[in-house]
Every structure is written in C-alpha cells, then in structure tokens.
Amino acid sequence: xxxxxNQTRPSPTVSKxxxxxxxxxxxxxxxxxxxxxxxxxxxxxxPMGTIAKIPPSKAAESNKTLVASLKWTFGSKEQTGWKVYVxxxxxxxxxxxxxxxxxxxxxxxxxxxxxGIPPTGILDETTLMEMVKTxxxxxxxxxxxxxxxxxxxxIDRAALYDIxxxxxxxxxxxxxxxxxxxxVAAALKDPSLGLKKNxxxxxxxxEPFLKIISAFxxxxxxxxxxxxxxxxxxxxxxKVSPHLTGQALDIYVGGEPVTTKDENRLLxxxxxxxxxLVQHAAEFGFYPYFYEPWHWxxxxxxxx
Ligand SMILES: [Zn+2]
Numbered sequence: 531x532x533x534x535x536n537q538t539r540p541s542p543t544v545s546k547x548x549x550x551x552x553x554x555x556x557x558x559x560x561x562x563x564x565x566x567x568x569x570x571x572x573x574x575x576x577p578m579g580t581i582a583k584i585p586p587s588k589a590a591e592s593n594k595t596l597v598a599s600l601k602w603t604f605g606s607k608e609q610t611g612w613k614v615y616v617x618x619x620x621x622x623x624x625x626x627x628x629x630x631x632x633x634x635x636x637x638x639x640x641x642x643x644x645x646g647i648p649p650t651g652i653l654d655e656t657t658l659m660e661m662v663k664t665x666x667x668x669x670x671x672x673x674x675x676x677x678x679x680x681x682x683x684x685i686d687r688a689a690l691y692d693i694x695x696x697x698x699x700x701x702x703x704x705x706x707x708x709x710x711x712x713x714v715a716a717a718l719k720d721p722s723l724g725l726k727k728n729x730x731x732x733x734x735x736x737e738p739f740l741k742i743i744s745a746f747x748x749x750x751x752x753x754x755x756x757x758x759x760x761x762x763x764x765x766x767x768x769k770v771s772p773h774l775t776g777q778a779l780d781i782y783v784g785g786e787p788v789t790t791k792d793e794n795r796l797l798x799x800x801x802x803x804x805x806x807l808v809q810h811a812a813e814f815g816f817y818p819y820f821y822e823p824w825h826w827x828x829x830x831x832x833x834x
Pocket of ligand 1: 779
C-alpha cells in the first residue's frame with residue numbers, strides 16, 4: 531500500500547557494478563558526487579527524498595491525538611483541536627472515514643499532495659490552515675456592502691426561528707431566499723432528516739431545524755450588536771458582516787442557535803440537518819463559514 535507520492539520516497543540506491551580499475555576521471559566524479567551528497571542544503575531543510583516515510587498507522591495515532599488537542603489560533607482566539615470541522619474535512623477530503631483511521635490518513639495525504647504540502651497524512655497545523663484558507667476562499671461574500679432596499683424581500687413568519695423577531699430584522703436578498711426555499715423543500719423530501727411538515731408541506735411551526743435565525747442586517751444594526759458585546763474578537767462579530775448583503779443566512783442546525791462554544795458546535799455538527807447541509811447546500815448555492823455551523827452564504831448566479 532502506497533500513501534506517499536514518488537518524490538518523497540527515498541530514491542533507490544543505484545548499485546551499478548564498478549569497473550575493477552576506475553580511471554582518475556571516474557574517481558574524481560565519484561568523489562564529487564559523494565561530497566555533494568553530504569553537503570547540507572542552503573536553507574538547512576533536508577532535500578526531498580530524505581524525508582522518512584511515516585507509517586500510516588503512526589500518522590493515524592497522531593491524528594487521533596491532534597483532533598482533540600492541536601493548538602492553533604483563529605481570529606486571535608486560541609483553539610483546541612479540529613473535531614468541530616470533521617464533517618467539512620471529510621467532504622473536502624472525499625472520505626467518510628473517521629480521523630483516527632488509516633483511511634483518513636490516506637485521504638489527508640492525497641489532499642496534501644494536491645496542495646503541494648508534504649503528504650504526511652497527519653492533519654497538523656499547516657494542513658489545517660491550508661484547509662481554513664480553502665474554506666474561506668470558497669465563501670461567496672467577499673467584500674460585503676449593504677444591500678439596496680429593493681434587493682430585499684421579507685421572510686415569511688413561518689420560516690423564522692423566532693416568529694416574534696422584529697419586522698425590520700426579517701429581510702433577505704431575493705435570490706438568496708428563493709434558493710433557501712428550494713433547499714428546504716429538498717431537505718423536507720429526505721426522510722432521514724425527519725423534519726416535521728405543516729399542512730401545506732412546509733416546515734412545521736414546531737420544527738426548529740432549518741429555520742432562519744438571522745439574514746439581512748444593516749450596518750446600523752451590526753454596530754449596535756457590536757456595542758452590546760464589545761469584547762468579541764475577529765472570530766466573533768465582524769465590523770463589516772456578510773449579513774449586510776442579505777445573502778448570508780444563519781440557519782438553525784441544533785443546540786444553542788449561534789454560540790461558538792466548542793461544546794455547542796460539537797453538538798451542532800453531529801445533527802443530521804448540519805450533515806445534510808455540508809453535503810447538499812452547495813447544490814443550492816450555499817457555502818459554509820467553517821467556524822459557525824449555522825452561517826451559510828449564498829453565491830448569486832450572476833456573480834463571478
Ligand atoms: Zn451569520
């Protein structure tokens with residue numbers, strides 16, 4: 531079984547039979563080659579070909595530890611482990627395997643190789659940051675600007691997580707809303723999700739999953755939210771939120787609706803609805819914000 535691509539495997543030693551009586555040119559050449567082989571590389575990094583192959587079972591052991599303990603930072607906040615992102619990782623790596631398996635190691639290794647990072651199969655900080663970069667790069671809303679009023683429509687009360695939400699906070703960009711409705715209709719057709727329906731086939735009043743918690747937020751409202759919680763870092767409330775565009779939806783996926791505590795996010799990422807979104811949201815134009823399981827952004831069809 532091969533998990534590492536050719537370039538990281540030590541090149542086989544070529545053992546040509548030596549001539550019994552090598553001429554002086556051959557000896558000089560051999561000496562030169564021997565010197566070259568012992569010289570350190572300029573950067574001090576060992577040249578490719580000398581990286582020891584990590585046995586897949588050892589790499590799996592490392593992943594089993596790192597999934598719960600890797601220290602890294604996001605938005606100036608210290609993070610521990612990467613368990614919260616396993617469903618998104620599995621999609622990215624095209625595997626259903628759990629992090630502690632050799633199959634996962636093989637999938638990580640393949641992905642690392644595609645990204646041009648050493649294919650160790652270990653999901654270390656470098657690999658995680660590369661994944662974060664990819665997820666962030668796939669988000670449709672890049673430089674949020676406030677939606678024009680005529681681009682917005684109001685959300686049906688029945689689609690709201692909190693039906694008592696102030697009317698001025700119940701707007702969404704038109705195309706985003708249509709895509710959301712198509713996505714909900716598809717989810718309702720999937721019996722494995724067990725979503726409760728109302729008499730017209732929509733989400734039942736007492737079905738919280740997939741309801742809209744928040745959509746369009748004006749700059750004035752975002753500023754107000756930030757004033758209410760001034761201590762949040764970059765991973766918390768952004769100064770300029772994608773919600774300004776009306777194309778970002780906070781969708782109920784379980785637990786406390788919008789709390790970033792690991793405990794809460796770990797609960798959310800295990801719900802069938804979240805797992806369904808990870809697999810299917812892109813079919814409807816929605817892409818995740820990896821850090822917040824509830825936050826999805828819509829890519830308009832006419833956008834680049
Ligand atoms: Zn959001």
